Amino acid sequence: MKKILEINNLKKNFRTERIFFGSNKIIKAVDDVFFSINSGEICALVGESGSGKTTIARCIAGLETFDSGSILFKGTPLIFKTKEERRKIQYIFQDTYNSLNPRMRIDDTISEPIKYHFEIKGQKLNEEVNKLLKKVGLNESFRKKFPHELSGGQRQRIVIARALSLKPELIIADEPVSNLDVSIQAQILQLFLELNIKDKITFLFITHDLRIVYNLADYVIVMKDGKIVEQGQTQKIYSKPQSDYTQNLLYSIPASPFKN
Ligand SMILES: Nc1ncnc2c1ncn2[C@@H]1O[C@H](COP(=O)(O)OP(=O)(O)O)[C@@H](O)[C@H]1O
Ligand SMILES: [Mg+2]
Structure with a gap:
């Protein structure tokens, strides 16, 4: 299977400020991380x-x-990628409120990036915005609204529509449902699954909550203290977790089907 993303020896330290007489502390936020994502799959980072x-x-x-270290997107280091190619990677944040401009109507939020990247305007742009709203389960009436008029779930749908407007091949979704009610979470996860299956979009799905990964991801990467503890096919990680850490993550799930 073709790899869309490859990460090799990735390292990132943060240096904390000295407090009183203490010394600077180095936090190894990412410590020699290796993984790759197959094109068309949903990879969970937990x-x-x-x-x-x-x-x-x-x-x-x-x-x-x-x-x-290095990050390769479709075989080429990201640093050599043009803006046009970088557009194919979109990032969705947990905090939908701060992801959207509060003074911008949804119409502009979705159409601005399309105008900028694809030089589409007029009726064609109009149709494109409607199509994107429909794709995320919203109707045309949302175009006139501002972010504060929407629910958390609706705002996350708008954020997804804006990401889709740039025709991404890889979407990084960072705790995208963690602020939402459980029933709304399920709907948004269903939307991600549909986008993966119908539109063949690859996902890096980030969560601290293993409950939502089982029915969603093809592959799971487990992290602790900047390092990968284990990684593998979802079935394998859930049925035979190798590390105590992963077992604890699984067994701490309330009413877990994995509890012994
Ligand atoms: N800008 C920053 N400055 C200093 N430390 C940071 C910064 N961003 C993240 N960290 C630290 O790096 C570590 C990893 O953080 P993060 O990547 O946000 O973890 P996660 O998303 O898994 O919760 C944490 O110890 C965090 O405090
Ligand atoms: Mg985080």
């Missing part, structure tokens, strides 16, 4: 808070520099 998931995501999205 681990407790502070394990380095977001830092990896930000490095892939080009929002953070890294100290060493």
